Amino acid sequence: MTTDNRELILRSLNAALHSKKLYPPGHPSVAAPARKACQLLSNHLDDRGEVGLLLVEESLVFDEIPVDNAREQYGDLTAHLEKKRIEAIRFRQGVTEEELSGLLDILTMERTFEPDELEEELLRRRITRITIRSEPVEKRNMLEVYNDAVGVVKNVMNDVRMGRIPKSGEVTDIVDEMTDLVFADTNAMIGLAMIKSYDEYLYNHSVNVSILGIALGRFMKLGKHEIHIIGVAALLHDVGKTGVSEEIIKKPGGLSSEEWEKVKQHPVLGSQIVERMDGMEKDVCRMIYEHHVRYDHSGYPKIERSIHPLGMIISVADAYDALTTLRVYQNPHQPVDAVKILKDLAGRHFDPAVVDAFERMIGFYPVGTMIRLDTNEVGVVIKVNHEACDMPTVKILYDSDGNQLEEPYSVDLAAEGEKTRSIIGVADPLTRNMDMGAFFQQEAG
Amino acid sequence: MDRRKQVLIKALRDRDEHIRSAAAGALERLEIRLRLPAFEKLVESGDKIEKLRAIYAVSGLRGERVLNLLVKATKDPVEDVRAAALRSLGRIGDKRVLPAVVESLKDESPVVVRVAIEALANLWDQRLLGPLMQMLRSKDHGVVERALDVIGRSGDKRAENAMIYFAVKGNRTMRMLAIKALGVMET
Known part of the structure; x- marks a missing residue:
């Protein structure tokens, strides 16, 4: 494949993705560049059997050769790959226009896919000569x-x-x-x-x-x-x-x-x-x-x-x-x-x-319940215990003299060595002007 | 206070489960009482949520200091705070606060007036009939409906004419309340 051919394939793919933002499916401005990309790609695959389009540390690599100024030249293509967290797309010999069009659809869909979901989506669309490798979606806080x-x-x-x-x-x-x-x-x-x-x-x-x-x-x-x-x-x-x-x-x-x-x-x-x-x-x-x-x-x-x-x-x-x-x-x-x-x-x-x-499900002492222990310590349930319902994990906020702790700590009441403490009753967060939501926000942060 | 606290803390480890539970409850109430100055400060100068928390925190207690705190809150500039304080006073049901609750019938907010009328249901006194009859002239239907409800439950015959009027002329809810009242009223 010549440099020009590579450029033409990438340009056609980029043009098709760009047009998909502006025109409805099947519009000639989308179909024409996709068809052209498919023809050029098919010709090359006849020689090479397989070709990869990779995104390596924010740089585009096509057919094992890094692409200069990819972000400027092929902005839509790189943006879609990044958005979908795609690391690599592999095209195999015999790829059809329908398969390429299906790939473009997947790239422009609103939703994000987990790697296994991408595989399922390709199968669902009967795309067998294109494979995609993506990073798992990062779990947010x-x-x-x-x-x-x-x-x-x-x-x-x-x-x-x-x-x-x-x-x-x-x-x-x-x-x-x-x-x-x-x-x-x-x-x-x-x-x-x-x-x-x-x-x-x-x-x-x-x-x-x-x-x-x-x-x-x-x-x-x-x-x-x-x-x-x-x-x-x-x-x-x-x-x-x-x-x-x-x-x-x-x-x-x-x-x-x-x-x-x-x-x-x-x-x-x-x-x-x-x-x-x-x-x-x-x-x-x-x-x-x-x-x-x-x-x-x-x-x-x-x-x-x-x-x-x-x-x-x-x-x-x-x-x-x-x-x-x-x-x-x-x-x-x-x-x-x-x-x-x-x-x-x-x-x-x-x-x-x-x-x-x-x-x-919510437990005998649900998460968010303020409790008083027999030590007179006061804390909040942060984890229910379905095996021993009266022994959840609590965060101790007040010591046995009623003083607020500077550094609250967690205690699993069911754990070895902690069986000497037990919950006696429920305490009222209002008494302590406490905002339970703010407490859990801090816990999650 | 310290001696009380010591006894209660010790009772948290009593053999009897009910004693332990009673001690936890008593400690909780004692701690609220110990924090009364802090709650008074919050009702004075806290933000809306802090004031509401303070009102509900003390509303399980009895005594003059608690009543004073709540009565003070019935004059708060924030409508929600006044309404919460009146609701708590109604639940406590101590007739010493009657003048303050009756005063709230003149509140500029019809919603607060509705809550004041509800509170008066728990503080019933024959002398309340007059002020409550005045409420039947309110333009706010919520106020009229609550006044009809409280007056009707009192069974006071002096309200007969008013009930006859609302049994015919009121909206559906008012008619229902007035009709029920006519059945239970003294003859």
Whole structure:
């Protein structure tokens, strides 16, 4: 292959990628350069059998020769490779125009792929003469993901307020990221769900309900797809409140009957909004519609059919987060007390099987519970222990004389040598003017 | 205080589980009481959230100092703080705070007035009928609905005419409350 041919192939690939930003699929401005690249590539592969396009430490290497000024000359190509974290693409003899076009589609898709997902995507598209090697997507810090999720909910609600239809992509992507993190460290994510915002309650509440829903779905051993739709529906469950005046939503007291009637419309409004979002599943809309319908079919709106089997997961997560949040009309309940309230309402408001699973998942002393030990030390539960439910891992914050520790430390109450300390009761963070959310933010940071 | 604390701390390791649990609860309340000066300071000069936390932290306690702190908070410039303080006073149910809660019926925020009326339900006194009857003239439906509810539950016959009026002229909720009240009212 001559230098000119290499340049022509790269130029054609770059032109095709550039045109894909501007024109719809199948447009001649996309198809022509892709066809040209394929012809040139096929000719060369007839001689060489295989050719590699590599991104080595930010430099482009094509057919084993580094490409000068790649970033300037082939900006779209290098940008797409970097964005998708692709290290190498190998083309083998016989590559077809359809396969090359499929590759270009993959490179320009919004979503990012894990290496195994890329392989699956190539197989799904029946691309057999092109292989891609990519780096795994770097896991982001939990707090970063949490804050981004709050941002996503804000964007969605702002779009609705501005009369725009929110985009589904960022919702599904952030739910996938949260799901990965819940699977990686459920305790830490449930800790982050203790972050509450008094003035912007709705945003954090939506994220917290999503985290708790995903965690419960995982605990109940649901499938990946079911967990995903729980996460999405939970994140958007209160989007209909954008249709209720903010003055009513933020009212620091009981509502009048007319105001209450307006608030009761939010599940219907929410499902109507989400229905218009691109690619949102019907199940998600239904779960949003039904999230205030109780197990005994009281609540609102009135429905004749049975409640969606996954809907109760959102209702339970919604109630738990609401109960553990400081509102003007409510002293925040300790997590232990919130679970007791859920249990009292099981069979009437909530499905007893879901409450039972939630109780087992969240633990006897849930993450975020402030406890007093028999040594009179006071700490916060940071990790539940499913084998010995009354012996979680706690972070000691106050010594036995009640002095706040400068350097708090963790104790696994079940570990050898620690069996001399035991939890006696629950303590109140309010007594210590403590913000539990800020504590878990620090833990995650 | 130290002697009390020592006894309670020792009881945390008692053989009897119930004694241990009672000691933990008592220590918790004792610690809130020990921190009362700090809470008073927060209600005086903290931010909104700190004030709310302080109000809810002390609302499980009894005594004049706690009541004074909460009454002070009913005059706070922030609507949410006033509402939370009134709610706590209602829960405590100590009639010594009656004048302060009645004063809050004149609050500029109808939402705070609604909470004040709810609090009065727990502080019921025959003398409250007059001020509550005044609330039935409010333009805010939430205020009227709560006043109807509290007056209706009192069963005071002096409210008969008002209840007859709202049983016919009110919105659905008002009519329901007035109709129920007419059934339980003294004859």
